[in-house]
Amino acid sequence: AALVGNLLDSSRLAAGVVRPELREVYLEEAVPRALVGISHGNTGLRAELDRVKVEVDDTVVLADSGLLERVLANVVDNAVRYAHDGPVRVTAGRIGKRVLIAVVDVGPGIARGAETELFAPFQRLGDQDTSTGVGLGLSVARGFVEAMGGTISATDTPGGGLTVEIDLAAP
Numbered sequence: 001a002a003l004v005g006n007l008l009d010s011s012r013l014a015a016g017v018v019r020p021e022l023r024e025v026y027l028e029e030a031v032p033r034a035l036v037g038i039s040h041g042n043t044g045l046r047a048e049l050d051r052v053k054v055e056v057d058d059t060v061v062l063a064d065s066g067l068l069e070r071v072l073a074n075v076v077d078n079a080v081r082y083a084h085d086g087p088v089r090v091t092a093g094r095i096g097k098r099v100l101i102a103v104v105d106v107g108p109g110i111a112r113g114a115e116t117e118l119f120a121p122f123q124r125l126g127d128q129d130t131s132t133g134v135g136l137g138l139s140v141a142r143g144f145v146e147a148m149g150g151t152i153s154a155t156d157t158p159g160g161g162l163t164v165e166i167d168l169a170a171p
Contacts, residue, residue: 022064025064027060030068032054035049035052035072051080051085052088052089055090056090059094059099062099062170070144071166078137082162086107089103089105102164106157112156150166152165153167
């Protein structure tokens with residue numbers, strides 16, 4: 001289901017028909033909805049999602065709630081998949097007129113210099129398990145974040161792993 005959704009979303013982004021409806025979104029509500037979307041119908045993944053620690057408090061962001069939930073689902077799904085048995089943290093905080101959401105894992109990380117490649121369509125960056133997708137999740141996430149007027153980037157997690165940061169407007 002996620003693969004088909006990402007293929008359709010990728011097509012919508014390429015056609016320029018994604019029209020976000022920006023409004024106040026409470027992250028303490030949006031993040032759990034995104035996690036439910038990931039675990040729907042997959043009991044093994046549901047157990048893995050117990051490793052996800054959400055620390056967003058009452059942070060509010062200006063976003064399209066449906067698009068933001070898809071972004072969070074894709075980024076967290078990726079982090080859970082690559083963090084192996086390690087924890088994944090979702091944090092958020094307001095910095096001036098912006099909100100920074102971070103998804104932090106302690107997996108193997110990525111090769112230095114591959115940070116921008118990570119968000120290109122059909123990139124899997126060394127993933128050998130072809131049963132988990134075709135490399136569209138983070139590309140779709142980038143497209144949706146940019147459609148909402150934000151940015152998404154990846155950096156090394158201190159001590160190992162990957163941190164994906166989503167920067168969106170505060171209301």
